[in-house]
Amino acid sequence: MNYKEAKDKFIQTWGSLGTLWGINKAMAQIHALLFISPEPLSMEDVMEELHISRGNTSMNLRQLIDWGIVYKTSKVGERKEYFTSEKDINELAKQIARERSRREIQPTLKVLKEVSSIEDDGTDKVKEFIKQTKALHELASTADSIMNRVVNQESNWLTKTFMKLLK
Amino acid sequence: MNYKEAKDKFIQTWGSLGTLWGINKAMAQIHALLFISPEPLSMEDVMEELHISRGNTSMNLRQLIDWGIVYKTSKVGERKEYFTSEKDINELAKQIARERSRREIQPTLKVLKEVSSIEDDGTDKVKEFIKQTKALHELASTADSIMNRVVNQESNWLTKTFMKLLK
DNA sequence: TTAAACTTTCAAAACTTATTGAAAGTTTAT
């Protein structure tokens, strides 16, 4: 496999994986492209490499910036803007964890808390409902606090600790 | 909020959350419904509660069974089949982790390994490519091994260990 | 073996989400 093939395969794979961590294909592909580019790329560069329209590129770049994993840069003497991605994988993982917590887990916890607080009328179905939604709340809450710790500490310490535990 | 409202809100929330852990809305809603039902439900019951068609119900129930989080049961003297979900939240989490590893992480690891093994021709772009895809491989691999441990050990041990670390 | 009860399949339709591209907006150099 040569560089071109490997690059395309990587972009492709990362792109379809994107839908899974909650972002769309173009967004994930743009990220993949920037992630492996030693140099910042312009919007034009991205459009050409991925064969996507100007509008699409613009919108998805903005979203990536919003997620905090792509940065705008500029070159001296050039009016055009250039884009580059977070290259540190730990920083990337942190950022993704942070955003997912904020966008998904927190709102879910809120609903779970709300619905598990209905009054217990003593019937089976209500008792089961309260029990199960409370259990889910606890699970989501534990998962979230683990993630937040990973995010807020030096993640390296935790990774190493994990690895020791898991060896 | 009364039981009916709380139930609908829960099913609704869990349903839209589904897309995020990689399953579709109907599938997630069916799961939610079974998860809070003290009794197994028939296909008819599910159809009525969620207002979805027979075909849709059938297909999604099958998929849930395939994921290992819903079981078929039958009542003596009844021809109809009944369905019930895994009620133990730890078991549910395990099962989901297991499936995600199998369906998503493993195939990704395979691609990452493959593309990061191209020959280094000494150019910047190839060096960057190899470096970054290797780093991603390592990250995904660490995440996967953590998940698998959680899955394969008594998950309680790890949860407790986590919580101690994180306090 | 038949027929009723039930489940699965799958092509077509409905719905949802992503993408385009041209127009509007913004910034910068002169």
Added chain:
DNA sequence: ATAAACTTTCAATAAGTTTTGAAAGTTTAA
């Protein structure tokens, strides 16, 4: 102030996904 260079917006459209429902298939009881 103007115009060129560039970016953003958004309505229309394309692409992709989910859902339906009727027909085909299966199982069970008599």
